Amino acid sequence: MAQRCSKRRCVTFGVGCPADPHAPPIFIIPTGPFERIDLPSRGAGRPGRSPMSTLENLQSQILAAVAEASDEAALEAVRVAALGKKGSISALLATLGKMSPEERKTEGAAINLAKTVVSDALAARRDILKNAALDARLASETIDVTLPLRETPAEQGRIHPLSQVMDELTTIFADMGFAIAEGPDIETDDYNFTKLNFPEGHPAREMHDTFYFNPKPDGSRLLLRTHTSPVQVRTMLSQKPPIRVICPGRTYRSDSDQTHTPMFHQVEGLVIDKGSHLGHLKWILHEFCKAFFEVDNINMRFRPSFFPFTEPSLEVDIQCRRDKGEIRFGEGEDWLEILGCGMVHPNVLTACGIDPEVYQGFAWGMGIDRIAMLKYGMSDLRQLFEGDVRFLNHYGFKPLDVPTLAGGLSNP
Ligand code: 2U9
Numbered sequence: 001m002a003q004r005c006s007k008r009r010c011v012t013f014g015v016g017c018p019a020d021p022h023a024p025p026i027f028i029i030p031t032g033p034f035e036r037i038d039l040p041s042r043g044a045g046r047p048g049r050s051p052m053s054t055l056e057n058l059q060s061q062i063l064a065a066v067a068e069a070s071d072e073a074a075l076e077a078v079r080v081a082a083l084g085k086k087g088s089i090s091a092l093l094a095t096l097g098k099m100s101p102e103e104r105k106t107e108g109a110a111i112n113l114a115k116t117v118v119s120d121a122l123a124a125r126r127d128i129l130k131n132a133a134l135d136a137r138l139a140s141e142t143i144d145v146t147l148p149l150r151e152t153p154a155e156q157g158r159i160h161p162l163s164q165v166m167d168e169l170t171t172i173f174a175d176m177g178f179a180i181a182e183g184p185d186i187e188t189d190d191y192n193f194t195k196l197n198f199p200e201g202h203p204a205r206e207m208h209d210t211f212y213f214n215p216k217p218d219g220s221r222l223l224l225r226t227h228t229s230p231v232q233v234r235t236m237l238s239q240k241p242p243i244r245v246i247c248p249g250r251t252y253r254s255d256s257d258q259t260h261t262p263m264f265h266q267v268e269g270l271v272i273d274k275g276s277h278l279g280h281l282k283w284i285l286h287e288f289c290k291a292f293f294e295v296d297n298i299n300m301r302f303r304p305s306f307f308p309f310t311e312p313s314l315e316v317d318i319q320c321r322r323d324k325g326e327i328r329f330g331e332g333e334d335w336l337e338i339l340g341c342g343m344v345h346p347n348v349l350t351a352c353g354i355d356p357e358v359y360q361g362f363a364w365g366m367g368i369d370r371i372a373m374l375k376y377g378m379s380d381l382r383q384l385f386e387g388d389v390r391f392l393n394h395y396g397f398k399p400l401d402v403p404t405l406a407g408g409l410s411n412p
Contacts, residue, residue: 058088059114066121072129079122089115158396162265162384165372166248167402168409169267172291173246175405176284178269181245183231185252186213186222191230195351196309209254211262224252227365229309232270236352241359243272248368258380265368272344272354272361278312281341281362289318289338293375294409295330310342310363327374336374339366375410 062082069075082089092111096104159167170180198205208226215221231247248267256262271280282302289298299319307313316339321332341364346356369381376395378384383391403409 055092055110055114058092059117062088062118063121066118066125069125069129072126072133075122075125075129082118083115083122089118154399157399158392159399160384160392161372161376161378161395161397162368164397164403164410165368165375166265166267168292169248169368170246171403171405171409172288173269175291176287178244178246181231181235181247182249183225183228183234183247185225185250187225187230189221189223191233192223192225192227195233195348196229197345197347197351198308202308211252211254226253227251228266228268229363229365232268232363233348233352235270236272236349236354241272241274241354241361243270243361245270256382258382259370261369261381261385263385264381266365267368268363268365270344270361270363272349272359274359276361278343278362281343281364285316285339285341285364290330291405291409292371293318293329298330301335305340305342307340307342309345309348310340311345313340313342315340316364326377329374338371338374339364341365 062078065078065081066075069078079087081087084090089111093108093115096108096111099107174180192210193205194200210226211224213222228247228249228251231249232245235243235245235247246267246269249265250263251266252263253260254262269284271284282300286298286300289300290296301317301319302314303317305313305315315337317335318329318338319332320330320334320336321328322334323332327336341362344361344363349356349359349361369384372378372384373381378395397410
């Protein structure tokens with residue numbers, strides 16, 4: 001029967017335990033880092049047995065333990081118990097010093113051979129266990145290659161459809177050589193009305209439902225601009241012709257229903273040069289409509305109209321098809337009003353320091369919110385400003401899908 005060494009954690013094989021030299025030889029094989037089992041001693045160390053048969057017994061017990069080790073931790077425990085500093089084979093090697101030279105020669109060769117046999121067996125078993133562990137992992141672990149990748153934080157947000165349409169507009173007009181100008185939302189009556197040929201007390205001023213600030217001591221009143229036209233006024237006052245500029249931005253009128261909000265967005269364009277005429281205007285607007293609605297061709301209709309700041313003035317319709325609540329552009333027999341335009345009134349040129357005898361120009365204006373709704377099929381203008389994340393998730397654009405003329409303005 002196996003006997004346990006009196007020292008608690010001893011795992012010595014088959015020879016007297018170095019920690020307790022008087023104890024009978026023991027055979028204890030650890031099966032894991034925290035667990036030990038005792039093996040039968042198979043007569044090792046009993047009187048009448050030769051050192052050789054002790055060694056053979058020891059070797060076969062170690063080889064059996066190697067073969068039984070079921071994982072790498074158990075195998076390592078067997079290695080330490082056999083070949084470690086206080087291992088059983090190491091302990092046998094330590095006895096060589098006390099032997100006669102002849103004994104040492106024969107015993108030494110035998111012990112070293114046993115050590116080599118055990119080392120080789122340990123290495124072979126380690127390879128087998130490693131391969132088995134790998135096979136088990138390969139069999140149990142799987143990668144689901146169909147799982148969708150989570151978007152990075154930078155990709156999760158959405159670009160508001162109005163920001164998208166602003167980018168689309170500026171991309172198209174910048175490609176035609178237009179500069180982009182901006183100005184303040186709070187304006188003077190002079191820049192918003194007077195310089196644009198709205199005479200004092202003229203009924204046209206009433207058309208704009210203006211938000212006024214309280215009057216100043218001198219009686220003048222600031223206002224929230226009712227169109228982006230004051231930006232063109234500022235451009236003409238500060239810059240000599242030729243002028244090619246677009247002015248996108250916020251505008252304000254006291255109006256609210258399904259198709260009007262008190263704050264809305266416009267983009268206006270202005271060209272001033274010596275020979276600019278309605279033919280140029282028609283070409284620019286036609287190119288713009290094709291690019292913006294992403295169609296190869298689109299018919300346009302110019303109707304006479306009235307604006308104080310242009311003469312002649314025109315309203316522009318584009319060809320469309322209304323089909324089950326959807327509108328398609330560049331096809332069909334219907335017409336949809338899209339913008340207003342005209343030749344800049346000579347009074348406006350004069351008020352802005354440009355000689356109408358030398359220069360002439362044209363201008364146009366359109367509501368950005370309206371063309372965004374038409375292009376992307378939204379029904380209620382007010383939704384654009386409610387900040388509902390569900391609206392943004394539905395109508396918003398991926399931040400990295402930047403509109404380009406070459407790659408397409410809008411990526412569905
Ligand atoms: C200057 C001279 C002329 C800008 C123009 C329109 C016609 C026009 C409306 C379209 C829909 C405004 O958003 S809307 O309600 N605009 O019809 N705008 S010509 O003409 C200018 C501007 C500035 C110095």
